[in-house]
Amino acid sequence: MNMKWKKRMTAVLLGLTLVATVSAPPAFAADKAPAFTDNKQMVEYFWNEVFNKHNTAVIKTMTAPNYIQHNPGFEDGRQAFASGIEGFLQEFPESKAEIKHIGADGDLVFIHNHITLNATDRGQAAVDIFRVKDGKIVEHWDVIQDIPEKSANNNTMF
16 A cells, blocks of 8 residues: 555545445536535535545536645645545545534534545544635645554544
């Protein structure tokens, strides 16, 4: 396993946690996303499309061209984000990022997720934060930690 890619991509997997496995592309055109009632619903849809269904076409339609990335492993910009995610998904086609908790405060959406690279990976716990403006994701932060084999307590990370 390429640890550079694992750390780089799991950090961006808001770092984006996926509930489903690879699936067929959505039934709508790549430039048409469903109507959303709030930022939380929009970011949850985006997350699941990218990280669980591996539908990277939504990056072009749902992020701003000048997308700001706070993860030091990625450059700013929509294209840099798309290229990084596509490379990660090619290397780890079984990866997913399951949303465990999601919340919103104004223009910020927070996702607590469980990232795994395959069925045998213990994975990582991550919190991704997205800022939304004018119906587009414009900014991203993340904090990620490996899930240890043993814990000093009986609590899970989720």
